[in-house]
Amino acid sequence: MRRPPTAKKLARLLIPTVTAAGLGLTLLAPNGAAAPAAPAGAEAPKAQAQANTRANTHTNTKAKAPRLAPQPASSTVLDADLAPGHAATPTRSAARAANSVHRAPLPATQNAAQRKKARSAAKAAAECNVSDFTSKTGAALIEQIKQSETTCINTLFSVAGADSKALFREEQMVTVANAFKEVAADYPGNNSTSAAQLVLYLRAGYYIQYNQPDNVGEYGPTLKSSVQGALDAFFGSPRAFDVTEANGETLAEAVTLIDSSEENARYLNVVTRLLKDYDSSYDAFYWMLSAVNNTYTVLFRGHQVPEFVEAVKADPSVLTGLRDFAVAHDGLLGTDKSYLTSNAGRELARFLRHAELKDTVKPLVKELLGRSQITGRTAPLWVGLAEMTTEFDKENCADYGTCDLQDRVRDAVLTVKHSCGPSAKVLAQQLTAAELAATCESILKQDPVFHNIVKDSGPVKDDNNTNIEIVAFHSSTDYKTYAGVVFGIDTNNGGMYLEGDPAAAGNQPRFIAYEQAAQDGAFQIWNLNHEYTHYLDGRYDMHGDFAAGQTVPAVTWIEGFAEYLSYTYRGVTYDRAIEEAGKNTYTLSQLFGTTYENADTTRIYQWGYLGVRYMLQSHPQDVATLLGHYRAGEYEAAYSLLRDTIGTRYDADFADWLSKCAGGECGRLPAAAK
Incomplete structure (x- = not known):
């Protein structure tokens, strides 16, 4: 997903409690490290809702931020690992706006029993x-x-x-x-x-x-x-x-x-x-x-x-208390409770923003930096502290050893560089030669499948994105630890595609993700094919940058097609979407109106997949007309086609198809699928 809300909207939406229903998510602590995983049906500190953007976060002292909103509800989990109560900095927000962000779905880890409990909680809420x-x-x-x-x-x-x-x-x-x-x-x-x-x-x-x-x-x-x-x-x-x-x-x-x-x-x-x-x-x-x-x-x-x-200022004991917590619980670093220790360091260093407290805070921060390192088990603590020194005391970075932080972290962590040919390259933390080869093969073989489905005639006008960079961190933890400081992005997600301005000279589209072992233990870069579809779709189907396409509801196509092609190309049955089909939650005409602001991840991803699959199989000519509008930048005409010309015409047939799909008869996929 890619739409970045405004800074003020972020401040309102970015905050806590949610049910881990349906996604099996881990929540993040303020530094973007994982917080405790919620029991099924329980309400857990929330990662963001409808706007879907939360991050490793800081507050910019150069901009007077509004009071952050009280925290939202515990009822709906979205795609989220995120820190309670943290809004993105204006700097991060600006970076997201400039880069046209797609955020990928997180891995689903709940078992059937957990999902059943979550559904019971959802039913109670519905009543x-x-x-x-x-x-x-x-x-x-x-x-x-x-x-x-x-x-x-x-x-x-x-x-x-x-x-x-x-x-x-x-x-x-x-x-x-x-x-x-x-x-x-x-x-x-x-x-x-x-x-x-x-x-x-x-x-x-x-x-x-x-x-x-x-x-x-x-x-x-x-x-x-x-x-x-x-x-x-x-x-x-x-x-x-x-x-x-x-x-x-x-x-x-x-x-x-x-x-x-x-x-x-x-x-x-x-x-x-x-x-x-x-x-x-x-x-x-x-x-x-x-x-x-x-x-x-x-x-x-x-x-x-x-x-x-x-x-x-009157009683700074909370500052030494944060230092003491980080020291006493150093052993949590490198475990699933690492966020507790790294958050203590980050929140301590955030007090550097107050001149009257700097003399007290600075030696405590330097002490913790000395106890941790840029890589390895203690990296979440070091990076969190270093980010805060850059945010609030950058002119004295040499005192902390944190100068040129972005470049230092990138060079220390992303040491593997590999070319897949003229159209793609890989920047990775820890991929083997075999894993690099598999990654290149996977994306390059996806191209003909994509083109066979959308039947494009080449790149859209003014799109000069000819080469994508795929960034792969070694794990979800590494992604949360490093991606924010290196690329200025949120990490409460399963990856991000940064499209940039495709018409700008020297623009570099980039997909940032991490390794996530498949269910059978095999190597995979999480959401690789989903995010690569965003790259292809933006280049061959959607005129302009992301903001241009978001003037009207287009999320069902953008995210639904990325899910559809990823599962279709890999020959994987999308069990969660088929399970949703049996619920008959949405009409097709409702899905045409999906936005990042009015929908949760289930509607965006699983129902997006269902809507796109139905249209591609049952009404390919309508899809061809829709894509013709998208390619020309005629977004109002595209939405008029969906809302007015098609409208509710296919709702009954879609409902019938959903019933069949829930029973295992979803229809034939394109012949080009593996």
């Missing part, structure tokens, strides 16, 4: 009615919240219009905050009194009010006082920090609420306590790990709250 909440006030509202599942409360993060005011006007929020305070007074260390639902409702309110202030109205001192009283009661209760999964969910959400309510300064003691208390006993509990990780959100976003900065 939730907003009117059950909007029609109630006072005690009736509290009872409705308490008797609802958290999956139901999560759906409230997406309300709009009059519902927003009915749900989240200040009087309603004060009622819920006071109810949370009552529950917190005798909090039993589990969710038997529905504390998690109350916290989640408050989080939803702050999120909606930030995004829809005209609908909801202002929040004032009455709500602030009520929320402070509730959080004081919860964090002061004797069971709030119990190290159990039963307690972890409410604790993790309450830590997030600290930031949503902009109480980052008031609860610095909660941050320092969790960082100090963490030990291996937490590791058995997903939600307890999430609670610890969420403290980094409070720190990351606290820099935008003046009271927070003043609190740290």
Whole structure:
């Protein structure tokens, strides 16, 4: 996927909790390292939603950033490994906009049992009615919240219009905050009194009010006082920090609420306590790990709250606490909990942005840099620290040993260079000669299959992208560690295709990905053929750069065709798409309107595949007409064909085809497929 949202939109969408439903994702900590994998059907710190862009992130001191929005819901997982509470820098955002980004889907790792649990959670959310909440006030509202599942409360993060005011006007929020305070007074260390639902409702309110202030109205001192009283009661209760999964969910959400309510300064003691208390006993509990990780959100976003900065200046013990955490838990580096340690370093170094704290922070940062290296087990810590020194103290880079960071990391990590001929080259971390040969063979043999399907007559006008660079990191961890600093991209995805401006002289289209072993253990570069399809499609089917094609909904073709050709060319059955076909979730006319903003990854990828496959098999002449418009840059005409000329004409036939496909009869693929 490639559309980069604006910096302000990023600030709103980029933030946390989601169900790991359907994707088996790992979430990322603020530095882009993987956070704990969510149990099926559980709500986990969110990686972004509809706009699909989150990253290893920093805040640019040269631009005055708006207050980042309270964090979004836990209900929908997208394609995401991402850090709670991190928005991209203006620098990164600008790079994405200039490069026309495609983000690839992540590997799916959930088993059938996990997917079944996730579907149950999704069903519970689907049965939730907003009117059950909007029609109630006072005690009736509290009872409705308490008797609802958290999956139901999560759906409230997406309300709009009059519902927003009915749900989240200040009087309603004060009622819920006071109810949370009552529950917190005798909090039993589990969710038997529905504390998690109350916290989640408050989080939803702050999120909606930030995004829809005209609908909801202002929040004032009455709500602030009520929320402070509730959080004081919860964090002061004797069971709030119990190290159990039963307690972890409410604790993790309450830590997030600290930031949503902009109480980052008031609860610095909660941050320092969790960082100090963490030990291996937490590791058995997903939600307890999430609670610890969420403290980094409070720190990351606290820099935008003046009271927070003043609190740290008055008591800088949180700074030494971050250093101590990184030192004490050095052993986590190189494990699936590496993000906890590397995030501590990154959030410590982020305080270099404040001149009054630099003398305190600088020696601590230098100490941690000295304990870690640019490559190897400790690289996530070193890179995170180095990025922050570049962001906030670049003029003194020699003091840290982090000058020329982008070039240093690229040269140290991407040491394998190989040509596939005049049309492609590979830059890799650790590919063997045999793996390089297999990569070249795979992409070069895909060309005739592509051309046979789309029946193009050559490159579109003004496209000079004649050679693609394929960048392959050795693992997903390496991709998350290094790709951001080298290429300025988000890493909460399965890879990125950077198209650039195809008309510009010297433009270099580039696909950045990583090795991900196939189910049988065989070597593969994850999403290689999907992303290579984006390159071919952009060169032969889509006039102009990415932004030109996004003036109208075109995502079903862009992502659906990339999925379609990847699976078709490799001769692999797309089981997840066929499973979706049996649900009959979308009509074909709905798929014609898919955008990156209005859809989740299931609609974008699996349903995109289904829509494209149906059209190619059943209505190839319509596809030919559509591509004719795309190639000429006639995007309005292309969308008019889909929306008006075709419209709902094929919906019934598409539904019939879906039923057959779910039963294993999806029709014949092109003869050129392997």
